[in-house]
């Protein structure tokens with residue numbers, strides 16, 4: 001055998017022996033016990049603390065937010081639907097790590113050195129579950145973002161920790177009142193608002209069937225000067241908050257009647273513009289949101305002057321912006337459309 005071939009064979013044998021010795025000496029015994037894994041690591045992985053803690057774990061330090069969240073629509077254990085804190089804020093837990101080891105995706109526990117995410121873009125966050133798309137189960141409420149929110153952040157209207165509660169200027173201090181007590185003092189209103197809350201004067205709004213919390217807030221608004229009107233401000237001045245709530249309960253329970261005083265051609269033009277109002281005033285102007293008004297069936301003259309008033313004496317952050325962006329012709333067309341709409 002030529003010399004260089006026997007040297008090559010010897011070299012291969014030596015490498016083989018070294019490789020085998022290395023495998024025996026350097027790898028852990030449990031290697032290959034469970035396929036290509038270290039058997040010992042199974043117990044190690046099992047002893048990891050869970051990365052996700054529970055909403056309950058947040059309660060001790062974030063009691064107020066926990067309270068709001070736990071009573072809100074995102075905590076619905078009855079039907080197995082819970083949007084947990086860590087779904088939006090990221091995991092608050094981490095692994096128990098050997099000293100010196102550092103796993104960048106887990107870090108340490110919150111609040112010790114682990115900052116949680118505060119989602120700043122709620123459109124991105126909330127649409128993950130609520131944007132309308134085919135195939136998404138209908139029980140999970142869906143919205144068409146452009147029509148529902150426009151350019152606005154979801155948190156501009158929804159309380160992020162209890163999204164069926166509305167925020168800021170929209171939040172109301174009024175409580176449902178007592179309709180019988182309201183009826184007893186409603187006689188004072190009939191001269192202007194008509195018998196049973198249907199006004200005969202197109203400049204004065206119908207109260208019958210209007211949303212209760214909205215009515216109560218409106219009366220208090222005249223009382224506090226948030227709304228100003230020669231006739232109404234004087235009326236509201238002497239009413240207590242409880243009386244306002246009772247009157248609101250009475251009028252909201254009465255049968256509405258559509259004014260139908262819009263001109264047909266103008267109303268048709270208004271219909272084409274009205275979609276932008278539906279997110280807040282309900283489809284076709286019938287609003288299921290108790291603190292915001294329905295528009296359907298209110299008299300054209302009143303609607304037109306009310307829109308105008310949000311550019312001046314009436315203060316409401318949402319409506320002021322809407323009213324500022326409408327020109328007079330569009331406001332008139334919208335008023336005609338809503339005046340002709342069926343109120344129920």
Ligand code: HEC
Nearest residue numbers: 055058062065066069083084085088118119122155160161
């Ligand atoms: C649906 C998503 C969502 C869920 C679920 C949620 N949060 Fe939040 N949270 C937010 C958003 C969005 C903000 C930022 C709000 C803002 O910018 O005004 C926030 C803000 C916070 C903040 C910081 C701001 C502050 O007011 O101090 C804390 C703390 C917090 N959340 C704790 C919790 C806890 C505790 C839970 C569970 C009980 C929870 N969150 C559940 C979305 C959520």
Ligand code: HEC
Nearest residue numbers: 053054057058061085086089092110111114115116117118
């Ligand atoms: C042991 C008390 C404690 C617990 C438990 C706790 N937090 Fe916090 N959290 C804090 C403190 C303290 C801060 C403020 C830290 C700061 O201002 O730097 C904070 C801040 C936050 C913030 C704001 C962002 C940040 O990291 O500063 C969010 C969001 C938050 N916590 C969510 C949660 C959630 C969700 C849970 C439950 C999984 C939770 N926290 C559990 C004490 C706690």
Ligand code: HEC
Nearest residue numbers: 073076081083087122125126129140141154158160163164
């Ligand atoms: C991980 C998915 C998820 C995320 C993220 C989420 N939601 Fe929800 N949301 C749900 C589920 C599931 C329900 C339904 C609970 C039920 O059926 O009672 C719900 C219910 C609601 C409701 C009540 C719907 C109704 O029945 O009237 C509103 C409003 C809402 N979410 C708004 C928001 C907003 C605003 C955000 C962002 C801050 C958000 N959601 C983020 C899953 C999510």
Ligand code: HEC
Nearest residue numbers: 123126127130141142143149152153154156157280288289
């Ligand atoms: C201009 C205020 C406003 C903004 C901004 C807004 N919402 Fe709403 N949203 C409402 C009102 C008011 C309702 C209740 C409507 C009703 O009950 O008729 C509602 C209802 C919902 C519902 C329940 C729908 C249903 O069919 O019952 C979901 C889901 C929702 N919003 C998600 C979102 C998400 C996600 C965003 C951000 C992309 C968002 N909203 C932004 C005002 C707003």
Ligand code: HEC
Nearest residue numbers: 188189191192204205215218219227228229231232235247
């Ligand atoms: C002297 C006439 C007059 C009397 C009496 C009167 N109102 Fe009014 N009311 C008005 C006028 C005019 C407006 C429209 C004001 C405006 O444009 O802001 C109005 C508006 C309202 C509104 C706001 C409705 C909406 O859709 O925003 C409510 C609520 C209301 N009145 C309740 C009452 C109640 C309750 C009484 C009885 C205690 C009463 N009013 C008595 C003239 C009157």
Ligand code: HEC
Nearest residue numbers: 205276277279280292293303306307314316318319322334
């Ligand atoms: C972002 C939400 C939002 C949108 C969009 C919106 N509105 Fe409003 N609107 C409100 C709120 C909230 C009120 C009650 C304000 C108050 O308490 O004075 C209101 C009140 C009104 C009133 C007074 C009703 C009355 O009985 O006095 C009229 C009229 C009105 N809106 C017309 C419109 C029209 C027309 C559009 C569409 C071009 C529109 N709104 C779009 C939130 C909105």
